[in-house]
Amino acid sequence: MRPLDAIEARIEALAASPDAAAAAAELLTLGEEVLEHWICAKDEAPTQAKKEGFRLLALHRQGAKDVPSFNACRETCRELVYHHNLIIMQPGHPETAKRLRMAGLVANHLYLFVRGKLEESQLGEFCCSSKPVRSDAAGDNIGEQRGI
Amino acid sequence: MNEVKNKPVAYYPGCALEGSGHSYDRSTRAVGKALGLDLVEVKDWNCCGAMEVKNIDPKLQTYLSSRVMSIASDDMGFDQVMAPCNGCYHNLKKAEYDLANDADSVAVTERLSEKAGHATYKAGGIETIHALDWIKDKIGEDGLQSRIKKSLNAVKIANYYGCMYTRPRHIFPEKDAGPGSESTSQPHFMDDLLAAAGAEIVEYPLKTACCGGAHTLSDSDTSTKLVINLLRAAEAAGADVIATECPTCHSGLEMHQVRAEKRFGVETSVKIVYFTQLLGLALGLSAREVGLHENISDSLGFFKEKGLA
Numbered sequence: 001m002r003p004l005d006a007i008e009a010r011i012e013a014l015a016a017s018p019d020a021a022a023a024a025a026e027l028l029t030l031g032e033e034v035l036e037h038w039i040c041a042k043d044e045a046p047t048q049a050k051k052e053g054f055r056l057l058a059l060h061r062q063g064a065k066d067v068p069s070f071n072a073c074r075e076t077c078r079e080l081v082y083h084h085n086l087i088i089m090q091p092g093h094p095e096t097a098k099r100l101r102m103a104g105l106v107a108n109h110l111y112l113f114v115r116g117k118l119e120e121s122q123l124g125e126f127c128c129s130s131k132p133v134r135s136d137a138a139g140d141n142i143g144e145q146r147g148i
Numbered sequence: 149m150n151e152v153k154n155k156p157v158a159y160y161p162g163c164a165l166e167g168s169g170h171s172y173d174r175s176t177r178a179v180g181k182a183l184g185l186d187l188v189e190v191k192d193w194n195c196c197g198a199m200e201v202k203n204i205d206p207k208l209q210t211y212l213s214s215r216v217m218s219i220a221s222d223d224m225g226f227d228q229v230m231a232p233c234n235g236c237y238h239n240l241k242k243a244e245y246d247l248a249n250d251a252d253s254v255a256v257t258e259r260l261s262e263k264a265g266h267a268t269y270k271a272g273g274i275e276t277i278h279a280l281d282w283i284k285d286k287i288g289e290d291g292l293q294s295r296i297k298k299s300l301n302a303v304k305i306a307n308y309y310g311c312m313y314t315r316p317r318h319i320f321p322e323k324d325a326g327p328g329s330e331s332t333s334q335p336h337f338m339d340d341l342l343a344a345a346g347a348e349i350v351e352y353p354l355k356t357a358c359c360g361g362a363h364t365l366s367d368s369d370t371s372t373k374l375v376i377n378l379l380r381a382a383e384a385a386g387a388d389v390i391a392t393e394c395p396t397c398h399s400g401l402e403m404h405q406v407r408a409e410k411r412f413g414v415e416t417s418v419k420i421v422y423f424t425q426l427l428g429l430a431l432g433l434s435a436r437e438v439g440l441h442e443n444i445s446d447s448l449g450f451f452k453e454k455g456l457a
Contacts, residue, residue, distance in 0.1 A: 072311045072358045075333055079353040098384065105381040106353050112377060113358045116370040 001036045004115055011111060015104035020096045024087035027107045028056055031080050034107075034114050035059035038070070041118055054081050070117070076110045156186035157282065158220035158229040158274075160193055162236035169233065169395030171439030175424035176232050176279055178438055182431045183287050183295065190220045190229065197243075198235040206246075207256040213243035214257050217276070218269035232279035232424070234312035234394035238319070240276040245319040247271040278313065279424065280337040280393060281330075289344035297432030299346030302454045305426070306352035306387035306418075307338040308378065310359055310397040338393055338423050345430035350385040354378055359397040360404070368404075372411060375404035379416040388450065391423045398422060402444035419447035429456045 002010070007030050014030075017023035032055055036046040039062055051058040060077045064070040083103035087096060165173035180187050193216050195201070197209030217240060220229040231237040246253040248271035261268040277285070283292070314320065314332035323330045330337050335356065339349045359378065360371030378401065382390050392398040401420045408414040421443065428438035435441065435457035440448050451457035 068316055071315055075356045076354070078333070083353065101384050102353060102381065105377055105384060109354055109357050109374065109377045109381075112360075112370065112374050116358075116360070116363050116367060116374070119367060119370070 001033045001040070002030075004034075004037060004111070004118075007033055008108070008111055011104055011107050015101050017100065020087050020100045021091055023100055024084045024103055027103050028054070028080060028084045031056050031077065031107050031110050032059055034111050035063050035077075038063045038114050038118060042067075052081075056081060073110055073113045076106060076113065080106045080110060154184070154186075154286070155228075156188050156226075157277070158224060158226035159187035159189045160196075160216055160220070160229050160231045160236055160240070161189065162193075162196055162231060162233040164233050164235070164395035164399075168399045171442035172232055172395050172398070172422045172424060174437075174439035174442065175422055175428050178433050179283070179424050179428050179431065182428065182433060183283070183292075185282070185286055187230065188224065188226070190216055191224065192219065196231075196236040196239040198239050202239065207253050208260075209239060210243040210246045210253045211257045211260040213239045214247060214269035215261070215264070215266065216240065217243065217274050218261065218267050221269065221274035222267040226274060228275045228277055230277050230279060230282045232393070233396075234278075234310055235396060237276060237278045238312040241319040243269075244271055244276060278393070280313075280341065283341055283427070284337050289340055292341060292344045292427070296345055296430050298430055298456050300342065300426060300430050300456070301346040301348070303347050303426070303456070304350050304386050304388045305342055305347045305391050306350050306382040306385055306389070307342065307355055307391050307423070308352065308359075308382075308397060308401070309335045309338065309356050310392075310394040311356060312394065312396075314356060338391055342391060342423060342426060345427055347426070350382075350387045352382060352385050352387070354381050359400045361396045361400050364400060364404075368407070369411070371400060372404045372407050375401055376408045376412065376414050376416070379405060379408070379418055382418045383416060387418055389419045389421050389426070389447070391421060391426055393423050399444075405445065419450055420445040421447055
């Protein structure tokens, strides 16, 4: 697992790679490494399992466990897999360079989102989690504690 | 259009549409008028509880949203309330879910409603819809197409839905419900409506990705970098315009587009426009009527060039 700064630099470097297939495969690996950072920060061991044939998706599922707001990057992970597949399965396609650039931007979004959450893990809870049925854990019912 | 489809709906603009998202309010009302759809603003509406209240006490947020639904249904007699803001839409949906599934939320809502002196909202009393649902359901693509006065055919659009329109999935039981319903993984209602207005819709893989709104005050650089990525991806996809349907996302894209240039020297030219503004232009409304002058993103010259303004 490379440091986050190294991952960021590598994602950028791969956008214009002449070997699109190799670059697409590495972008997927970089995405996995980004998610490994998140999972390690939660004191867990990153899974080696695959979901729908991709470790990236299994890692996302692991990262989102008990953190519903992490689902805000679910589609980003799926788009990275999709663009990887487009490049690998249609290597001679006239839009391969455009697809690789897009895969790089998708990977970069995953990196930025996870890095932001690593720095301020509670932020973002409003936008994509909502936690509809809360337990009575401390701090959950402040209104009630204040008698309103 | 039949009578049921023409039935007026309660309109809950929410606080953003009175401030930074005023052009969304203006264009939503103008498009409704142009399409013959009646909106009646919810009387004495209050904050939906986003975003601060929800993070501190989610049950208090549920109550605040329930009060809006109570006024719209119990006092005003509506069976649908339309919220164009993704935050309001999301929170009303969440409150509806909580009140149908969580006894504690029901108890808190009953107690606070009694204290505030209004009827307690009961789950199932009203249906919350988004502005996209409103136009899609009441008018539809065919109805819209027949009313278009200036096709958007010269405009390439990336549709950006943001994170709150589809997440979490369990509070949107009507989505992912088969043909014709909205998708939580690949939302398409905005794509459908703008395509019906003639626009060329580009593939945009970040349509539900994070806009960085949560970080905007505490870690502005992260927000700016996320927005730069969204803007670059739209441009790489060939878009002239990013269409939005959330005032938080819209403001974030606009403000961080400016900040990206000042802070990081990154220039992008893609325009940021509410989908209702685009529909309004297509329906023959003027740039002023849809509030283009209120946006930070200056798109007037672009639309003039395209013969739309």
